[in-house]
Amino acid sequence: xxxxxxxxxxxxxxxxxxxxxxxxxxxxxxxxxxxxxxxxxxxxxxxxxxxxxxxxxxxxxxxxxxxxxxxxxxxxxxxxxxxxxxxxxxxxxxxxxxxxxxxxxxx
Amino acid sequence: xxxxxxxxxxxxxxxxxxxxxxxxxxxxxxxxxxxxxxxxxxxxxxxxxxxxxxxxxxxxxxxxxxxxxxxxxxxxxxxxxxxxxxxxxxxxxxxxxxxxxxxxxxxxxxxxx
Numbered sequence: 001x002x003x004x005x006x007x008x009x010x011x012x013x014x015x016x017x018x019x020x021x022x023x024x025x026x027x028x029x030x031x032x033x034x035x036x037x038x039x040x041x042x043x044x045x046x047x048x049x050x051x052x053x054x055x056x057x058x059x060x061x062x063x064x065x066x067x068x069x070x071x072x073x074x075x076x077x078x079x080x081x082x083x084x085x086x087x088x089x090x091x092x093x094x095x096x097x098x099x100x101x102x103x104x105x106x107x
Numbered sequence: 108x109x110x111x112x113x114x115x116x117x118x119x120x121x122x123x124x125x126x127x128x129x130x131x132x133x134x135x136x137x138x139x140x141x142x143x144x145x146x147x148x149x150x151x152x153x154x155x156x157x158x159x160x161x162x163x164x165x166x167x168x169x170x171x172x173x174x175x176x177x178x179x180x181x182x183x184x185x186x187x188x189x190x191x192x193x194x195x196x197x198x199x200x201x202x203x204x205x206x207x208x209x210x211x212x213x214x215x216x217x218x219x220x
Contacts, residue, residue: 001169034207036153042212044145044153049207087153091206095168096143096155 002026004090006099012107017078021086021102023071029092035064035073038101039084047086048073078104109133111203111211119197119218125190129203129211136179137161141206142186144177146199147213154199158206159186193218 003026013019023033031051036044046055048064051071061076075082083106088099115127129142136142143158157167159177167175176189190197200213 043202043210044204046208046210055208089153089155089207094166095170096158096206098153098155101152 001095002029002090002093002097004088004097004099006088006102008102009100010103010105012105013078014107015078015080017107019075019078019104021073021088021104023066023073023088023099025069025071025090025092028068029090031067032090032092033064033066033071034089034091036087036089037082037084038087044087075104080106109205109209111205111209113201113203113211113214115214115216117215117217119193119216120220121194121218123193123218125188125193125197125201125216125218127188127201127203127214127216128185129187130183130185132184136184136186137181142177142179143204143206144188145202145204146197147202148196148199156188156190156201195219 005024007022033051035048037047038044047058051066052064063074065072083104086102110132112130119125141158141160144156146154157177159165165177174191179186195218198218200215202213203211
């Protein structure tokens with residue numbers, strides 16, 4: 001199985017801050033990585049696919065980059081509604097695997 | 108706009124079978140996409156269970172493969188999950204989803220007598 005290691009596991013930040021979350025795959029996955037946002041008691045929301053492509057309706061302050069084994073999700077200027085848990089998932093190979101999540105908290 | 112909706116019992120007896128259905132609206136289940144199940148135990152992360160194509164082709168998580176069956180019903184435009192021999196460790200919110208984009212709202216299934 002491809003292991004996906006996400007870091008940090010939690011981060012505290014303030015409104016307006018720039019935040020970066022990373023995912024590292026245990027082997028190369030080209031650009032087959034997605035990012036999801038999940039708020040308490042809600043289903044995950046798809047943010048990014050193919051490492052860097054924003055889904056329709058996702059604010060442009062979100063961006064993704066990377067290829068191969070190293071990927072990043074960046075939020076350029078945190079807004080109050082961005083405080084949530086973020087997951088990455090590789091879909092290059094089966095079984096699909098998720099990172100363990102990054103909880104983004106208000107400082 | 109594609110919409111997914113999970114349905115099924117919220118309580119299952121230990122050693123019993125968990126059965127859930129995901130209704131698809133806004134698109135035909137016979138379109139060229141995979142249909143997947145993901146679960147999330149309370150307070151924990153996401154776990155991929157498996158996915159199915161409308162032709163019936165499947166991929167399963169090896170950790171669950173011996174207990175999981177996915178199926179598609181084209182006449183009802185839905186797909187289903189069956190998980191046998193459940194234990195308390197299978198208590199989770201179960202989501203149906205399309206890979207990388209659409210998600211259902213999720214349904215909590217508790218395994219308890």
